[in-house]
Every structure is written in structure tokens, then in C-alpha cells.
Amino acid sequence: TLQAPLALPATGAVQLRVEVSERDDAGRRPVEVHSRPDGDGTGAPWTCPATGVLASDGPSPYSWDPRVWPPTGAVSVDADDLDPSLAALGYQYGPAFQGAQSVWKLGDEVYAEVVLPQ
Structure with missing residues (x-):
């Protein structure tokens, strides 16, 4: 958390x-x-x-197979839309957290490839 x-x-x-x-x-x-x-x-x-x-047992913490990237069935979305969408929900991050290069959606979940600035 x-x-x-x-x-x-x-x-x-x-x-x-x-x-x-x-x-x-x-x-x-x-x-x-x-x-x-x-x-x-x-x-x-x-x-x-x-x-x-x-925990050593129990259900997987992933709803997808972490060995497969991007997750199977995920739909590519425009990475430029991510930061404005998050800001509209109240998540306003500085430049160090705005490095999304590629973004996918799978149901309500969002997956991203992120590159930190130099």
C-alpha cells in the first residue's frame, strides 16, 4: 500500500x-x-x-501473467492522455512521475512503461 x-x-x-x-x-x-x-x-x-x-502461498497478486508484456488482451492507449486523465482524478504528480512511454488498459486496470528523467 x-x-x-x-x-x-x-x-x-x-x-x-x-x-x-x-x-x-x-x-x-x-x-x-x-x-x-x-x-x-x-x-x-x-x-x-x-x-x-x-506470503508464500495464496492467490497470485497479479490479475495477469507478469511474464507476458503487455498483458494479454490489453488495449494500447495514447500515453499523452495518461497524465491529464490522472490529474482530472486528483492525482497531480511532478515531472519525475510523468514519464509514461506506453500505456495499456485491460478492463479497469492501467499498465504503463515508464522512463524516469535524467
């Missing part, structure tokens, strides 16, 4: 810390991703932009 965007500085780096907890009774392991700006020692607080769960 994405809780907040992972902020990338214009220059420098970001420290990442991934914490995997003990298995629960169902055999799942909670996971948390923490980040903070690099370079100022331990003074910057850690934030948690994402959480998740690791």
Missing part, C-alpha cells in the same frame, strides 16, 4: 530501509519501507511511504 510518494531530491540520494516482521499465524510477514534524505547523518526522520505483506 502506498501511503505517500517517495520524495526524490533534485540532487543527492535517499536512504531506504525495508523491515520484514515475523510471520503471523497465517504465515504472512508484514513489510514496511522507510525512507529519508541521505547525507545529513541520522538527523532526518524516517518516513513510511509503503507497507505490504509477504
Whole structure:
């Protein structure tokens, strides 16, 4: 689950810390991703932009075969329409998150090939 965007500085780096907890009774392991700006020692607080769960069995997290790209049956759509469509829904991202090169739709799901700016 994405809780907040992972902020990338214009220059420098970001420290990442991934914490995997003990298995629960169902055999799942909670996971948390923490980040903070690099370079100022331990003074910057850690934030948690994402959480998740690791499981060794159960249904696939994918509704498609991740070995097949683009997903079978997906329809190509104009990549230039993606950012304005997301903005109309309230998702307004900066240039670092606007690098969609190719976009496909399969039902209500959207798949994209994204290239980050230099």
C-alpha cells in the first residue's frame, strides 16, 4: 500500500530501509519501507511511504501473467492522455512521475512503461 510518494531530491540520494516482521499465524510477514534524505547523518526522520505483506502461498497478486508484456488482451492507449486523465482524478504528480512511454488498459486496470528523467 502506498501511503505517500517517495520524495526524490533534485540532487543527492535517499536512504531506504525495508523491515520484514515475523510471520503471523497465517504465515504472512508484514513489510514496511522507510525512507529519508541521505547525507545529513541520522538527523532526518524516517518516513513510511509503503507497507505490504509477504506470503508464500495464496492467490497470485497479479490479475495477469507478469511474464507476458503487455498483458494479454490489453488495449494500447495514447500515453499523452495518461497524465491529464490522472490529474482530472486528483492525482497531480511532478515531472519525475510523468514519464509514461506506453500505456495499456485491460478492463479497469492501467499498465504503463515508464522512463524516469535524467
